């Protein structure tokens with residue numbers, strides 16, 4: 359197959375940052391995806407409805423309009439102009455779905471207000487210290503009991519960065535250990551809580567989610583489907599392949615591809631595209647995160663094609679996430695063609711640059 363048309367996808371896990379950085383990365387997502395679940399790990403974190411409303415507005419204000427024509431130029435007929443206007447409204451129609459950052463102090467009222475807002479779709483649980491800007495995260499799930507009960511009652515999803523933070527647990531085992539220590543007890547205590555096990559990276563997580571009830575689902579990133587941990591050390595240390603949860607062994611990558619391409623509605627697309635300036639990655643203490651929004655659907659097409667499962671891409675990318683969140687499926691479409699293109703070595707990022715996934719290399723599928 360050299361061409362595939364699917365319902366426009368959504369990205370159920372995305373870091374957009376803020377300010378000039380937001381303006382730099384947002385077009386890559388808005389050109390591909392209709393909606394995205396926007397992570398709240400800004401500095402300071404997005405902990406209240408008021409902060410989420412302001413952030414949402416900054417995202418809407420940053421949506422691309424500059425390249426859009428609204429006036430006819432010589433040679434345009436009416437249908438060309440309409441087409442330009444449609445493209446414009448298509449871009450402006452990108453909908454940021456906001457999340458609130460769960461803390462030890464999140465109250466029942468916070469959850470009720472979030473539900474009533476309509477634009478906050480979930481709470482994000484970062485164990486304190488687990489990753490970028492997680493120092494205000496949760497120190498103990500017991501402290502969140504009231505908020506978690508309210509979320510369970512109101513059907514408000516909890517998105518979990520499922521890694522323990524204990525320094526004595528090996529970094530490659532932190533997800534697996536989280537399942538037994540925290541995920542299982544959480545679901546025993548709140549059996550009806552809607553939980554998204556974010557960016558799963560292990561066979562253990564894949565099996566756990568597959569056998570959990572329907573209120574438990576998972577997102578999977580393109581990088582965890584495409585690479586194993588060797589990619590961090592090919593010929594030397596590769597800081598641009600460092601993310602959290604960290605890349606795992608090949609057997610885990612294979613297990614992720616299996617569930618992603620299985621047609622199970624419990625697994626859906628979440629790029630976890632996480633831009634950092636090149637200088638912050640190429641450093642003595644480099645930041646975690648890979649930028650993949652520039653090829654956010656194309657990279658998944660590679661994975662699904664290699665697994666002979668292109669026909670399963672649409673469910674994973676465009677249906678199951680919306681269904682889980684109780685949102686309508688998108689109605690417009692995108693087309694991907696099998697055409698090799700080169701990823702630039704660097705992309706402008708505020709007053710710096712970032713190094714995208716596959717920098718200086720190629721991607722096999724292209725969005726038309």
Ligand code: DOR
Nearest residue numbers: 489490601602632646647
């Ligand atoms: O690699 C990561 N980067 N993992 C996360 O959980 C956070 C993200 C970021 O915000 O940079």
Ligand code: ZN
Nearest residue numbers: 371373397630
């Ligand atoms: Zn993330």
